[in-house]
Amino acid sequence: xxxxxxxxxxxxxxxxxxxxGQAMDYYNVRLSAGSMLTVPVSRAESLGLRLIVNSLAxxxxxxxxxxxxxxxxxxxxxLELKARWQASEPTALAGAVRDLLNRRRTNHxxxxxxxxxxxxxxxxxxxxALVDSIDEFQASTAIQQEIHRLQTRDLPTPAxxxxxxxxxxxR
Numbered sequence: 684x685x686x687x688x689x690x691x692x693x694x695x696x697x698x699x700x701x702x703x704g705q706a707m708d709y710y711n712v713r714l715s716a717g718s719m720l721t722v723p724v725s726r727a728e729s730l731g732l733r734l735i736v737n738s739l740a741x742x743x744x745x746x747x748x749x750x751x752x753x754x755x756x757x758x759x760x761x762l763e764l765k766a767r768w769q770a771s772e773p774t775a776l777a778g779a780v781r782d783l784l785n786r787r788r789t790n791h792x793x794x795x796x797x798x799x800x801x802x803x804x805x806x807x808x809x810x811x812a813l814v815d816s817i818d819e820f821q822a823s824t825a826i827q828q829e830i831h832r833l834q835t836r837d838l839p840t841p842a843x844x845x846x847x848x849x850x851x852x853x854r
Contacts, residue, residue, distance in 0.1 A: 684712055686722070687731035687769040691715045691809060697724065731769045737777065739811040739822055743829050745777035750785030757793055764799050776803050784833055804830070 685691050692714040698721070699706050708724040710732070722732050754760045767779040780803050783796055792800070808823035815822065 684710075684732055685735050685806075685810065686712070686714075686720060689714055689720055690806075691735065691813065692720060728771045731771050733771045733773060735810050735813055736773050737807065737810045738814045739817070739825055741774070742777045742807050742811055742826060745774045746781045746784070746826075746829055746833060748778075748781065750782050751778070753782050753786050755790070757795070761795060764796075768799075768803070777807055779803060780807070780830075781833075784830060787834070 684694055689712075692712040695711045695713050698709050698711055700709060701707075710722045710724060710727060712720040712722060712732075714720055722730060754763060764779055764783075767775040770776075780800055783792060783800050786792065786796070804823070804826055808819055808826055811817070811822040811826070812819040
């Protein structure tokens with residue numbers, strides 16, 4: 684499982700507690716840091732708790748899918764990215780990375796955007812490593828290579844550079 688604030692964990696069971704005379708079921712989640720998190724079952728999805736399902740292949744597929752525009756307003760964009768970080772939709776995080784990469788083509792990313800993307804890539808790498816049973820470094824490297832490939836795919840090659848048509852030609 685993954686919680687948007689507390690990170691990765693394993694559901695170790697369920698408990699029932701009395702809340703104002705009502706029986707409420709809770710997940711007991713052992714977080715990767717070793718601490719325990721108790722999440723109300725009825726609110727788990729709205730709190731962003733979800734199964735880890737993003738394999739490396741699904742992350743790459745999402746990164747390659749058509750981008751959605753992000754707000755030009757820095758504050759609004761921060762809110763959009765925060766909402767995607769907390770979303771229970773499995774592809775929300777990879778989609779946000781894709782959309783930031785698309786934004787980078789036409790606009791400079793703010794330091795906040797860059798930090799968010801770094802943290803999102805770390806989280807995606809951890810999830811892919813857990814799902815695919817691979818080393819986290821291997822997952823991170825594959826994601827970074829895909830990001831690099833996507834960033835450079837639309838750059839003109841020397842032979843096709845319309846501004847400098849002589850570049851790339853041998854004399």
